[in-house]
């Protein structure tokens with residue numbers, strides 16, 4: 701499923717879900733993509749993502765001092781996390797788009813806007 705939006709760098713979770721399903725099917729990897737395996741793969745990728753930040757101390761937003769290669773690597777690890785998350789959701793029969801929108805609503809109820817000048821975290 702490749703369209704204009706994807707060329708512009710915008711993609712839906714549904715498009716990613718379908719691409720991951722196709723990727724696994726083409727390689728006969730459905731047998732490996734069980735919920736537990738996918739969860740462990742996801743956690744492994746979160747570890748790889750963490751390694752990029754490890755020992756750097758706090759870094760400013762936008763990562764202005766990072767080399768392009770380092771940012772490219774960061775994008776790859778973030779993508780691995782997203783792709784395994786999308787695949788895990790699919791294999792578990794969870795509609796991630798719907799679930800995430802519902803969770804945003806629940807968050808807004810749990811944490812109402814009281815004062816926009818409130819600097820305290822929850």
Ligand SMILES: Nc1ccn([C@H]2C[C@H](O)[C@@H](COP(=O)(O)OP(=O)(O)OP(=O)(O)O)O2)c(=O)n1
Pocket residue numbers: 723729732748779780783784
């Ligand atoms: N059984 C698998 C193996 C890989 N992938 C896909 C999902 C991830 O986006 C990516 C992960 O590939 P690797 O396991 O090779 O991990 P990395 O790309 O992070 O490589 P490395 O761990 O060598 O840095 O490939 C998958 O769907 N199912």
